[in-house]
Amino acid sequence: MGAASGWTNKSKPSRRINPTPVSAERPLSKPKTCFTSTPVSRSPASSFEAFAAVQEGNLSSVISNSLQEEREMLKKERCKLLHQASSPAGIPFDPCTPTKPSYTRSASLPAESHLVTCANPAKVSCKKQLECLAQLYSSCIAENLVPNIFLELFFVLQLLTSKGTSAAEDGDSDPEISERNRDVSGRQHFESVHNCVYFAVRVLDYQYEIISHLEKGMLKLLAENERIASFSPTLHKRLRQAYESSTAKVSLLLPCSVQSVSFQPETDNRSNFPSDRAFHIFKKQRDIFYELLREWEDNNEKTGWDFERVLGNKIRAMMAHLSATCNHSHFARLFQKQLIQMCKGPVGGGASWGDTPDQDVLNMLGSDNLSRLKRLQERFVVPQSIRGPCPPPSFPGCQQFFRDFILSAGSYQFNQHLMDSLCLKILELNGLTLVEHEHSDGEADMEEQDEKKRFALALLSLRLLAKFLGFLVFLPYRAAEQPTRDLQDSALALRNQTLPVLDILKLLRQSIRDQRSILTIPWIVEYLSLVDHIAPFLDYYRKVFGLLLQVYRLMVLSEDKEMSFLNKLLILAVLGWLFQVPSVPEELFFTADDRQERFVMDAVTSAQALDFVPLVDQQLLYTCCPYLGELRKLLASFVAGSGGKNGGFMRKITPTAAESLAPKASVTQRKLQVDLEQAFFHNQPPSLRRTVEFVAERVGSNCVKHIKATLVAELVQRAEAMLQEKVKEEDVNHDKLLEEVCTHLYEEGAQALIKGREFCKKKGPEAVRVLLPEETSAAVLSSAESIAVELATERACGWLSANIAALIKREVKATFNRMLKVPGFPLAGEDALELRRDCPPGCQHCAPFPSQIINEIKDVLCVAVGPREEGEVVDCVWLECLLGRLSQTLQCRKFICPTSEQQLAKCTVELASLLVSDRVPLSLGIKSPEKSPERLPVKNSSACGLLKLLFSIWKEDFGTSVPVQLIFSKKNMAYLAEAKQREWDLFLFLLHGLIEHELMRTSEIQSCLHSLEELPWPSDFVKDLKRLSRVFVLEHQIEEHRTNPCELTRQSLATVTTQS
Template sequence: MERVKLRQHTSSPLALDPVTPTKQSYSRNASVSVDNILTCADATKVSFGKQLTMLSEVYSACITENLVPNIFLEIFFVLQLLTSRGPPSMDDRECDLDLRKVTDAVERHYFQSVHNCVFFAVQVLDSQFEVISQLDKATLKLLAESERVAAFSLSLQERLLKAYETSTAKVSLLFRPTIQSVSFQPETDNRSNFPSDRSFHIFKKQRDIFYELLREWEDHHEKADWDFERCLGNKIRTMIFHLTSACNHSHFARLFQKQLIQMCKGPSGGMGASGLGDTPDQDVLNMLGSDNLNRLKRLQERFVTPQSVGGPCPPPSFPGYQEFFRDFILSAESYQFNQHLMNSLCQEIQELDGVSIVGHGPTDGESDVDAQDEKVHFSSVLMTLRLLAKFLGFVTFLPYQTTETLTNQLQESAVALRNQTFPILDVLQLLKSSIQSHRTVLTVPWAVEYLSLVDPVAPFLDYYRRVFSLLMQLYRGKLILTEEKDMILLNKLLLLAVLGWLFQVPSVPGDLFFSSESVQDDISFSAVVVTQGLDCAHLVDQQLLYGCCPYLGELRKLLTSYVAGSGAKNGGFIRKITPTTAEPLVPKPTLSQKKLQAQLEQAFFHNQPPSLKRTVEFVAERVGSNCVKHIKATLVANLVKRAEVMLQDKVTENSTDYSKLLDSVCTALCDDGKQAMQKGREYCKEKVPEALRVLLPEEISPCVLLTAEDIALTLATEKACTWLNSNIAALIKREIKSTISLTVKSQAVVPAVISKDLNQRCAEGCEHKALKPSQFIMNMKDILSITAGPRDKGEGVEYRQLTDLLLQLPQTLRCRKYMYPPTEMHLAKCTIDLASLLVSDAIPVVDLPTLDAERTYGMQSAKTEAFCHLLNSLFSIWEKDFNVSVPVQNLLNHKNIQCLTKAQPQWELFVFLMRGIVRRRLMSCEDIKEQTQNIWEFPWSRDLLTELESTSEAFKSEHQNNNLKDIVAQANATVTAQS
C-alpha cells in the first residue's frame, strides 16, 4: 500500500504534482514564470477544514502507533504535500467547485487543492513534532523558514525555530578514507600459523596479488570503458585457485574481512571524502574566515556526496569500496572461499554483538569525555557489525538469488527443501537475547542489514518467518513513540528507521506487514528498565542515525529542491555553483604516493624492535603538541601585541565602528599568521632529532636513526601543521578580540560605582609589578576559608600575613593595568568582610607581636591593640586608595550583625571601628543611625544589651552617645515585648 501511495495520489490528471522542479528542468538563464512553478498556498482558501483535521488526526495516530510500515516514508509523503505545486491550468474556484460536486465523503478528492494539501501537511507535522525535532539542523532550518509553515501555523514555526536554535545535530556524510593495508599481525600471520613453508609463501604471494588488484580497481574503476569482470575476473579466479589448502583459505578470508572493515566502515562505503578528507588550506581559510568553515564543509559535501541515494526507501546497495569486495566475491566463484568467509564473518559478528559497552547514565565520577568515548566506541562497533552482516547476508543468500519470478509450485518445493537446513548464523536467538538484555539498539540494525539481502524464497521459510514475526512484534510492541518505557528516543528512532526500511525492501513480501498471521515466540517485552542496558543509554546521535540511514537525508533534499525551485526564494532561477580550483600553499602527495609511503614505513618498523615505533610515535606526538604551544606563545602573542598598538586609543566600547575596525585589524594580522606553518616546520625540524637522540640507544645504526628521524619529523609536522592550518586564523582573532575587549573594559566608566573623578591610568613610572587583583582576592579567600571552614587544632592566620596583605593592597589599587571597576568593587567588599571578622574576633590570629607602644584609648589588651593597627590601615586604604565608593554600610547589614551577635565581640573594637568611620567621614552619624535599624530587629539577650549600653559611654561625641543610647533603648523595648 505504501509503495504505490504516491503513484496513486498522482494518477488523476488534476492531481497535484508533489515533486518539486528538478534542476534539469530549467537553465540558469531561462526566464521562468513564477506562476508556473509554485502556487501560493493560502490558509483562507482551505476547503473541508474539519474533515481534513479529522483525517490528519487519524493519519498521525497511525504513525504514532506504528500502524504504518515506515514512519519516515510517511513523513516524506507529508513533506511532498507541504511542497506540492498546484495545477497551473485550474483556478482555485473551479477546483473548489469540482470538490463540492462529489457528495460521497469517501470518493471526494480532499487533496485536489494545494491549500488543502498544505493545511493537512502542517497539521500532521505539528502532531509529529517530537520526531521532526530530532532531524538534522539543516532540515529544521528549512522547515522553520518555510513560508507555508508560517502561513498555516505560527505556533509550529515558533517551535521549529526554537528546536533549530537549540539543536546541535549537524550531520556530515564526509568520512576520511582509509587507504592503508591491514598491518602484519605476528600472532596470526607469521610462519608458525601455517602447516608448511609452501603454504606460508603462497599466502604472502596471494596477499600481494590481492592488494595489486585493489590498487588497479582504485585507479581505473571510474573510467567509462573499464569493466570489473573483463579486467580482473581471470586474475581473481587464478589467485583463488592457488589457495589450495583450507589453512590458506582461512587466512585469506580473515585478511579479506579485515581489509573490508578498514576501508568500508561508513555510510558511503569509505569513499565519501576520497581525496577531500584533508583540512582546508590556510589561504582558503583566510579568504573565507573561520566562521564560514562550516559552509565550506557543506559545500565540499555537495561536491562529493550523491544528490540522491535512491529515494526515501532505496534498495540494498554496495557503495564506494564495498563495490570492489562484492564484485570480488562474484568473480571468484569459489564455494570454498565463500564458506571460509562466512565462518569468519559469523565469528566476528557474534564477538562484536556481545562486546561490553558501558552505556548506563553518567555517574558523579564520570566525565563528559568518558560519555563521548562510549558513543564513539558504540558507533564504531555498530557500523562494523552492519558492514559484516551485509556481506554475510550477501554470501549466504547468493546461491538462491534470481531475477525470475518463481511459480507457486517451485516456491513450495524450495521452501520444503530449505526448511531442512539451519542458517549458519542464528539471528533469531541473537535477537531474542538482545530484547531480554535490552541491547536491541545494537543487534537490530545489523540484523536488518543481514535480512535485507534475503532471496525471494527466504521470507517464507519457517525460520525466517519467525525472525520477521519477532521484528514485527518489536516494531509494534516496544517502539511506540508515545511510550517512554526503557528506550531513549533517538535509539527508538534508529530502530524505527532501519525496520521501516527493511519492510520496504523489494525481496521482503509487500503484505508481510499487513498480514494478520503472527508467529508467537516465547519472548516477553519486559517493561522493567535495565539500567545497564544499551537501550536506555544515550548512545545514538543524529550523526549515527543519518550514518546508518542515509536515506533520511532525502527529507532535507526534498525541502532544498523546493526552495531551489521556488520563485519566492530566487525568482524561479536555479542556483548553479561553478567551483574554481585554489592552489594549496604546499604541494600535496598523490594517493599513490601516500600509499607507497605508508607501505615503506610499515616495512621499516617491521624489521625493527617494537620500541622504536613507539618512541617515534611518542616523539612525533609530543613535538607536534609542543610546536602548537610554542607558536601560541611566540607568534600569536606578538601579533596580539601589534594589535594592541594598532588599536591603542582608537576604540571604546561604544564606538560605532568598533567591530569593523577590530575585524579589519584581525584580517590584516591573519595574513601574517601564514608564518605559523613555516615556523612550525622549523620548530619540528629542530626538536625531533634532539628528542630521538636522547631517547634511542646510542648504539643504534646511523641509517636507522636517520630514517626514524625522517618519519618522526613527517608525523610531527603533519600533526602541528594540520592543527595550525585549521585553527591559527580563528586563534589569532580570538586572542586579539579577547585582549582588546579587556582594554576597552579598562577604559569604561561606570557612574554608579565610581564616586570620584579620578584618573583611571597608572601613575607615571609604574612598572606594573604590584600584586594582581585576582591574586589578592585569592589570598583573601584563603584567610576567609581558614576562618569559616574546618581547621586543625592550632591552625590559624599569622598576624604578619594580615599586615603584609594590607601593605600590598594600596599598591594593587594604584596599578590600574588590571584593575576594572567591578574588580575594585569586589576588593572593597572583601576589606569590609575582613573588618567585620576582626571586630567579631572570628579570625584565629596566631603569632601576635609584642607591642610596647602606648595604649590607644585606654585599651589594655595587646590583641586588641594589634587589631586596631589593622583597622587603622583599613581606614587609610578606604579613604585614600579606592576609586570606588567603599560600601562601609555593609558593616551593619544583616550578615555582619548576625556574625557580631553570635561571637564574643571585643566591644572596644566595635566602638573603635565606628569612631574611625565617622572621623574619616566614610559615614555620617545620620547614616549610621539609619543602618543600625537592623540591630534592634534581632532578639538579643539582656546581658548582650547591657554590654552594648555600657559601650555607648565610649563615644565622647554627644551625637554618637545619643544615637547609640537610642538604639539600645529600642532593642530593650523589643526584648521586653518578646518576653
C-alpha cells in the same frame, strides 16, 4: 520581463530534464505505513508532476501539434487524480494499506506553473483546529511516539514546500468533490496550501530545538524561507540567529583509494604458519587479492563492467587454494583490515586528518575559505540523492567490492572465519575507553579533539564491521519476498534452537547499564538492519528489538539534560531508521509485548561511561545518518523551483581548468611513499615504529601549543592595540570592528603553517635521536627522523589549517569582550573615574588573577563556617597578606571584569561578617599580653586591623559599589547570634568604620538595625540588639567628644558585654 513572465518563469525547473518512463509498480520496494501517514514513495501523482514539468520546460522548443495527443491524455489524467485525491491539494490523510491506492506524502500537485499558489497567512482557515493538531502532532514527535522523528520532519517540510494550485483553491466549486470532502472527517483542514504551510510552520516552531542542532546549510535554507518569514516572524528570527551562531558545517565527501594493509610480523610471518607451503600460499593469495582490488578500482565505474563476469572466476580460483584452516584465518584477518582501511569513512571532512592544502592555495584563498573550497568539491562528487529519508540498507562506495567478493567467493569456510574475525574486532572496539581532560577556559584542546576523533573512528569502524557481520549471518536466509506462513513457522521452530554468532543482547544490556549506549547502539542497529524477514520473530531478536524500543521511547530529547543532546539525537536517528527497514515488521513499534524486560539505568555514572560525554557533533551525526541530508535537499529543490526569489541559493557552476599552483605528488606517488615507509618499519624492530609514532604525536601537539603561545599571542596583542585605538571612536560598531581586525590578522595567521613546519623540522630529529639507541645506524636514524618529521608536520599543520582562523577569532573576541567589560573603558567625559579605574602608571600586570583571590577567600570562609578539623586555624599575618594581594588585583584592571569584581565584593563582606562574630579562628603567632580595661584583647585588635584593611579596600580599590548592606542580612547576623560570647564591640567598631569611610550613612544603619529587631531572634539577642542601637545613636549625638573608636566602644558597651 519579470513582470510579464509572472509565475511562469519563477517555477521553471533550474535544469533540463530528460523524461524517462516511470512505472507506478514497485515490486522490490514495499511501502511501509507510519504512525501519522504514508511513507514517502513515488506515486502516479508525482510521476505525472515530473512529466508535466518536463513538458512545460520544453514547450517552447517543441511543435505544439506533435504533443496534442499527450496534452489530452494529461488533461484526462489530471481530472481523474483530482477526483481520486483525498483533498484538492493532493495530500492523503489515511495511512496507506495494501487495499488503498499508494499516494505519497508529497504536498505538491501536478500542474502547470502558472497555477502555482502563493501561501498567504490571511487565507488560513480552521486556525484553532490546526493549532490543536500541530500541538498533538508535535507532542507525539517530542515523546517519541512515532517510529521515526526525522521522517515526520521530512513530511512537515513537504507540507512547508507544497505547491498548491489555483485549481485547488477553486476545488470546492465542484459540488461532487465538495460533498465528498465534507463526508470525510478532518480533510477540510488541509484543503489549501495556506493551511498546510500554517500547520508546518507551527510544528517547526514546536520542534525548534531539534532543528537548531542540524547542519548550517539546513538552517540557512530555513532562515531564508519566505513562507516561514510571513507565517511566523518570531520563528524566522530564531532560525536566523541559530544560523548565524552555528558552526556545524558538514562534509559528506567519501574518498576511496586502495592502500594495502601493511605486513604484520606478529601475525603474518613464517612462524604463524604450519608449513612453508601454507606460508607461500598466503603470500600468493595476498598478491592476487590486491590485484583484484586494483582491477575493480580501475574499472568498476565503466559502463557495462560486471563484477561477477570479470572477477568471479578469479575469486573462486583463489579461494580454492585456501585449503588449510590457518590460511582461511589469515586471509579473513587481511580482508577485515583492508575493509576497515578503505571503508570506515571520513572524520571531519573528506580528506584524512593530516591532509594539508598547498601553501600557495592557502596564501591565495586564506585559511578561512578552505571550507568553501571543500563544499564546492562536494557539489561535484557527492551523490545528489540516497533514495529518500529512509533508504534501505546498502553498500556504497568501496563496500561494494567486499560485498560482491563475498557473494562471488561463495565459500562457507571463508565466511565462518570472517565472521569470527569480525566478532573479535567488534568486541575489541566496543571496549573503547576515553581519558577525561579538564577544559581550559572553554577552549577545546588538542587532546580532547583527539579523544573525540578516536571515538568517531571506533564508532564508524564498529558500524562497518557490524554491517558486514549482519550481512554474513543473515545471508543464508535472505529472500526478496516474505516467506509463506507455513515456511515461517517451521523456520522459527528450528532457528529458535540455535545460538547467535555474537550475543548482542548481552552487549546491549551491558552498554545500557554502564551508560555506553552511544557507542553500542549505532553498530547494533547496523547489524540488525540486514536481518531477513523471519529473524525479528525469533525469541532472541524479539528481546533485542523490545529493548531497543524501550530505549527509543525513554530517550526523550527534552529530558535528562545531563546527556548530550547530539548523543541522544544520533541514537534516535539510527533507531528510527531501523524501524523503517523493509525486513523489520511494522507492527513491532505499535505492539506492546508483555514479555519485554524492564531496565533501569544506574544513577551512578560509571568510570567508563560515555553517554554523558559530548562526543557526537554534526559531522559524525550526518556521517552515520547521511539520509538526514534529504531534509536539506527537499528545501533546496523548493528554492530552485522558485527561481531567484529566495536569494538564488542554487547557482550554476561552470568548471574551468586551472594551472597547477605548485607541483604536488600524485596519488600513486603518495601510495608509493606509504609503501616505502611500511617496508622500512617491516625491516626494523617494532619498538622503532612505536618510537617514531610517539615522537610525531608529541611534537605535533607541542607544535600547536607553541604556535598558540607565540604567533597567536602576538597577533592577539596587536589586535588589542588596534581595538583600543578604534573602539573610542564615535558611532563605532563593535561587531564590525572585531570582524575587520580579525580579517586583517587572518592573512598573517597563514604563517602558522610555515612556523609549524620549521618547529617540527627542528624538534622532531632531536627527539628521535634522544629516544633511539645510540647504536642505531646513521641510515636508519635518518629515515626515522624524516618519517617522524613528516608525520608530526601532517598532524600539526592539519590542525592549524582547519582551526587557526577560528582560534585567532576566539582569542581576539575574548580579549575584546574583556576590554569592554572593564567599567568605564570606552566612555568619554569620565576622566577622573577612568583614571581611578585604569591600571596605575607603570603597571606590569603581575597581580594575582581575580579567580585565584576568590578561591583563597572562599577557603577562609569554608574554615570559618565549618566543619573544620581540631586545631585548624587561619594565620592572621597570612590573611593580611591575602588582603594586600586583593588590593593589588583590584588596582590592576587588566583582568578584572564586573562579574569577578562583584564576587570579590560579596566575599569580602562575608569575611567581615565572620570576623565581627568571632567565627574566623585566627592564629596570632605572638604571646598574648595581659588584658587591661584600657586596651582591647590582642585577638580583637587583630580583627580590628583586618577590618581597617577591608574599609580601605572597599573605599579606594573597588570600582563597583560594595554591598555592605549584606552585613545586616539574616544569615550574617545569625553568626553573631550563635556566638557564645558576642563581640558587640567589634560590631560597633564595624558600624563606625562604615560611616567614617562613607560606605553607609547613619540613617541607613539605623534603618537596618530597626529591621533586624523585627525578625524572630532569641530574646536575649533582641535585648542586646536594642541596647546596641541606643548606644550607636547616643555616640553620634556626642560625636565631637569621640577620640579613639575602640576605646570608646569598650567604655560604652561595658554593661552590654557583661550581660551577654
